[in-house]
Amino acid sequence: MAIEAWYMDESDEDPRLPHHRHPKEFVSSDHLAGLGVLYWHLNPKDYENDEELQKIRQARGYNYMDLLDLCPEKVQNYEEKLKNFYTEHIHADEEIRYCLEGSGYFDVRDKDDDWIRIWVKAGDLIILPAGIYHRFTLDTNNYTKLMRLFVGEPVWTAYNRPQEDHPARKDYTKSLTEKVGVALEAH
Numbered sequence: 001m002a003i004e005a006w007y008m009d010e011s012d013e014d015p016r017l018p019h020h021r022h023p024k025e026f027v028s029s030d031h032l033a034g035l036g037v038l039y040w041h042l043n044p045k046d047y048e049n050d051e052e053l054q055k056i057r058q059a060r061g062y063n064y065m066d067l068l069d070l071c072p073e074k075v076q077n078y079e080e081k082l083k084n085f086y087t088e089h090i091h092a093d094e095e096i097r098y099c100l101e102g103s104g105y106f107d108v109r110d111k112d113d114d115w116i117r118i119w120v121k122a123g124d125l126i127i128l129p130a131g132i133y134h135r136f137t138l139d140t141n142n143y144t145k146l147m148r149l150f151v152g153e154p155v156w157t158a159y160n161r162p163q164e165d166h167p168a169r170k171d172y173t174k175s176l177t178e179k180v181g182v183a184l185e186a187h
């Protein structure tokens, strides 16, 4: 099963709506991979014993794990947290999220600075590379339960845009130009 992702319209209606362009412009997982965004679909019911998940965690060194149940009863400062999640930012490290229940939107900037909306549902594991501008919102279902993975002690610090001088941002932009170089050489 492929991930659903699309280019966003420019309207400032409720962020929890899909915000498709007209006509719809879907984005493939290859296109996402070109931005350094990786994706797997796993069995969310089996997350405690799942060998596929174990393999990914081992291969990438994700020894840290916790669960984030995104509902007002379980999250302190719920509204403020959601507001911060939807403020465009980067991190110094990868952001790894595995959706166990519900759904939500991870928005990432493409090479031309346009927003791509990635619809993450139960079973979707995504990795956003360090330095990519992104944000998160719940969709109209208003609920998700996410697993957060990390290499070592987690650092969730968000650096709000602009961050052009942040080392992770510089490395990320450089990796994008290198990817373009490889694609051109292949032709």
Ligand SMILES: CSCCC(=O)C(=O)O
Pocket (backbone or CB within 6 Å): 085, 095, 097, 134, 135, 136, 146, 156, 158
């Ligand atoms: C709710 S997880 C996604 C939000 C985010 O970008 C973050 O936690 O940094």
Ligand SMILES: [Fe+2]
Pocket (backbone or CB within 6 Å): 089, 090, 091, 095, 134, 158
């Ligand atoms: Fe983030």
